[in-house]
Amino acid sequence: MEDAFEQLKKHIFAIYPLGNEEWNEFTAIWQPVSCKRKTILTAAGETERHLYFVLKGVQRAFYIDASHPEATVVFTYPYSFSGVADSFLTQQPSRYFLETLTASTLLRTTHLQVQQLMDKYHTVERLIRLFTSYALMGVLERQIELLTYSAEEKFKTLLKRSPHVLQLIPHKYLAGYLGMDATTFSKLLATVRIE
DSSP, rough: OOHHHHHHHHHHHHOOOOOOHHHHHHHTTOEEEOOOOTTTTEEETTTEEEEEEEEEEEEEEEETTEEEEEEEEEEEEEEEESSSSHHHHHHBBBBBEESSSSSSEEEEEHHHHHHHHHHHHHHHHHHHHHHHHHHHHHHHHHHHHHHHOOHHHHHHHHHHHTTTHHHHHOOHHHHHTTOOOOOHHHHHHHHHHOO
């Protein structure tokens, strides 16, 4: 478990280092949890009560309803935070599902515990605000890609940013994430070369 907290510390301190007291209290709110493959962590309509830090495995948040095909919104894998961010932050019901694609080991904390630390320490509140800002920046960047990039540009951008995903994530989910069908994804996989 010591290595898990070292990974968490490395991730957090790269954004905003905490003092010893804040860090000790921050680490105390996390508990390890293991999940089998295809476990629904949060269902659409539920309020996200947990924030996760991924130690092992791959998860995805996805949207689906009777009128629209399934759409993967985001993937998470070691060492990143996971959860339905908007639902967690607003404590409103989620529009998305969060599931494990593979068996997963995670650290988990609750909204209440994070909120209590934010109320107690300005530095923790600042940390959460910075993480939220970076997440928003990533969402807006992804919107530009989805709305303006060709299928090939989307594919190349994904592989430049995260080349390891081809080995981690089933291609049908990657195709959905990029907003293309599996056939187009397979053709691009066979023909596109990354410089």
